[in-house]
Amino acid sequence: MLKKVRNRKNSILIAFAALAFAAFSWTFIGSALSEQEQDLQNKSGFAQAQHLKGKWVRPDGGYRLVIEDVKPDGSLKASYYNPRKINVSISNWKVENERLHLFIELRDTNYPGSTYSLVYAKEQDALDGTYFQAVTKESYSIGFLRIPKGQN
The missing domain is CATH 1.20.5 (Single alpha-helices involved in coiled-coils or other helix-helix interfaces)
Structure with missing residues (x-):
């Protein structure tokens, strides 16, 4: 015991x-x-990447980009509209050469792998870069401007 x-x-x-x-x-x-x-x-650059959050518009056609849920691993949630919602298959960010880069790939009807390669311009609070149109296999210089909060 x-x-x-x-x-x-x-x-x-x-x-x-x-x-x-x-x-x-x-x-x-x-x-x-x-x-x-x-x-x-x-x-x-995670803190810097928080600047990507919000609603953006391409002035040359009204195309809209909505960015949410930016994560430290470089992922984010992006939605794209023209004017209907277009499927975003890939969306991520990275800092390279002290610049914040955003990459978006679209996979939907009439968007078989079209991509946006954008850089955040802090001074203008804008996204500038290239749009690759997969159907025509052409690239265009484009830009997005932030839509002020409270506006659609």
């Missing part, structure tokens, strides 16, 4: 020690990972 009590005490002590170690590790390693993640986000 005494041996059983000792074994139970040892099991409880081991379990308590493991729990204490796990709590200690979570506190210190978890906060270190948060700092590393924060550094990665800052270095990768």
Whole structure:
């Protein structure tokens, strides 16, 4: 009986020690990972990429681009309208040469892989770049302007 009590005490002590170690590790390693993640986000331009969020319009035709849910891994949610919704198959961002780049690929009827390769112009709060029209295999210089909040 005494041996059983000792074994139970040892099991409880081991379990308590493991729990204490796990709590200690979570506190210190978890906060270190948060700092590393924060550094990665800052270095990768995640804070800068937040400028992409919003509604954008191409003045030369009324085409609309809506950008939401910008994530640190370079992904984002984009919707495109002409005037009906066109399927966006790929949408991502990256910082290259200290410039914020946006890439959108459209896959829908009359849009078999047409793409936008855009750069964010902070001074103008605009997106400038190239539209590749997959049907005609031609590229065009285009731009998008931000639609002020409260307007469609």
